[in-house]
Amino acid sequence: MKLKELGEFGLIDRIKSGVTAPDGMTGIGDDCAVIPQGDGIDLLVSTDMLVEGIHFILDDIKPYRLGWKSAAVNLSDIAAMGGLPVATFLSFALPESLDSKWTDEFFKGYNDISGRYHCTLLGGDTTASSDKVCISVTILGKCVSGKALLRSGAREGDKICVTGYLGDAGAGLKVILEGARRNSDAQALIAMHYQPIPRIEEGLKLAVAEGVHSMIDISDGIGSDLRHVLRASRKGAVVNVNKLPLSDELLRTCRRNGWDPLELAISGGEDYELLFTADPDAEIDIPHTVIGEITDTGRLDWLGTDRDFGGYHHF
């Protein structure tokens, strides 16, 4: 079967079936792997790859922003566990025709966003590429032993919450890909696509809050990412599409271009906001929006629309 038919998650299931995480470790299937250390600390590890032509267009993105984004998407995986970032490792394949000014700017962006969280670049690999730029970042973080917020913890009756706005990054990408007019709204959306802010502080607060049961970062759109939570938790959900937090920039840009804001909010990727579930009466000390509820149906139902929404898949 071709990978295109198997699909990204089909491939991951296939890989997963060939390995068993040792006792006490959480392996493939969450935002990070969780590896207990001997001193009351759990090590968190995640890795993400960004490929030219798939994740970014080299001629459009400034190297500063590409560096920022390469670090930010990994920081977001640590945020999604409620962890504290510690260090990153960066490998890249670069065409030798690139200029060292390009790499200087790349690392300026990379170190600017990493430095906010005192997260240090501790190693990597550099290699020539015959053609495309390929970037792989691995991040290490830590959390108090047993306190990582997994995808698998959602309980029936939990409220489903998200931080920030949904769909902005997806709309920014659409502006780029479709060559839409880059007015100030569009610029703001592009910035959300290229320079996402990982929700580290929010994740840390949620990890110590009472009654928070599960968490994931929204990298592929809630249509896909909420399904990961439901699958890992063996639950269902109802989401009210009228409750989805949409920014004014998104709404105006969609109106101007005839785009569907709901489609972008649900299926547009790379918002890097947090989606978490918590007791209905849990007090949540960070800005968030309640968009629905966990059910025991095993189904994902969308309220306020007749349509079925999926998420972005790589294959």
Place this chain on the structure above:
Amino acid sequence: MKLKELGEFGLIDRIKSGVTAPDGMTGIGDDCAVIPQGDGIDLLVSTDMLVEGIHFILDDIKPYRLGWKSAAVNLSDIAAMGGLPVATFLSFALPESLDSKWTDEFFKGYNDISGRYHCTLLGGDTTASSDKVCISVTILGKCVSGKALLRSGAREGDKICVTGYLGDAGAGLKVILEGARRNSDAQALIAMHYQPIPRIEEGLKLAVAEGVHSMIDISDGIGSDLRHVLRASRKGAVVNVNKLPLSDELLRTCRRNGWDPLELAISGGEDYELLFTADPDAEIDIPHTVIGEITDTGRLDWLGTDRDFGGYHHF
């Protein structure tokens, strides 16, 4: 300046100048980063990227061997510190036209060599590639706190030792690239190129042996890798080229094709043997060959030849 002029190690120096490893951590510049944990254990981390067209030719290498090699080159970085491998993380970009049989075979090879050391695949990222296959592996290992064998520990008077044979993998690659006849010698050399055996057991023994001061794995040829040790240790060395361990397969294949075995032994990459330095009277309990001595000259001198030997550089 173009990356081609700056060179791989120039680029690494430039990246390194922008970051500072926190107190107690060893960052960029050794085979692994060393991160002290709270329980008498140091965490070791390394990452390597393999790019189609640069590190392998997709039509020539069997997926089983590519999986093996992807894990093995990372395991070798843990071996180079005298550490024990714990877990790996694998990211890859794959053209969606590839078949799932290909990935199945890839993971068979990957897990076969990892499994020898009870090292588990704990996570990763899969993404589409518009074109080439790109593979990035990050490995975690551990060692007793403060006992990692660094590149920087070489002392004047140390004997310079290597495990195994030098040049076999480089000769194997040359057979492939030049389309030389693939008799049984050539097949053996190709196997060394595609399926290197990481020297994990040897590394662990050297880490607890008395009088071993520095270590590195030979990924770019001793001409380059010994220079890393000398630079990190601020020392010089004399290497006797007549002492370099050369296999019969290498010597016969070089004779048949008119190749220079010394050039391959010194500048051919990817042997993944260990190079270490130790007190002249240290008792070393593993098979090895003494090839020279650490000096205070700051220079690398080659005995038995008039030529100057470099190593492989990626840019």
